Amino acid sequence: MTAEKMLGNDLPENIRIITLPPYSPELNPVEELWNVxxxxxxxxxxxxxxxxxxxxxxxxSSYWQDARKVLSLVGCKRLTIKHRSLAPPEQRHKQKFV
Incomplete structure (x- = not known):
């Protein structure tokens, strides 16, 4: 079940659902947490x-105590909204190849 189906029109104004393409774990920030x-x-x-x-x-617990560690996981350089990167400016042009 999707968040849209669960919440319907009850979504707060400051929350926006961004649907991700199927089979794209690199766009899901929790995947980076699992890797670490x-x-x-x-x-x-x-x-x-x-x-x-x-x-x-x-x-x-180290992630619960330090928001910067959490933000480091969601700073995906490839993820954009309306062609604007979600990564912090200092990380936008760095590439990480594994």
Whole structure:
């Protein structure tokens, strides 16, 4: 179900839904968070599920405490609205190839 179907006309004026093309994870900011989190969790052995949960909670708490870290994830250089980049000015012309 899409946000538009769920909210209908009840969307606040300052919120706008931007639909993304299907199969485009590079446009979804949470994908970058998963990549960063996987890098910090890989090659570790956990004895219990609680240890995994604690490690993930510790990792995410740094994002909860520092809004700049969150913004660094959504600074996608390719994502634009009406041909205006959403990336901070200092990052707009840098390319990252993996």
């Amino acid at each position: 989190m996987k890098d910090s969790l890989c090659n570790k052995i956990f004895g219990t599920l609680e240890q995994i949960e604690e490690t993930i909670t510790t990792f995410l």
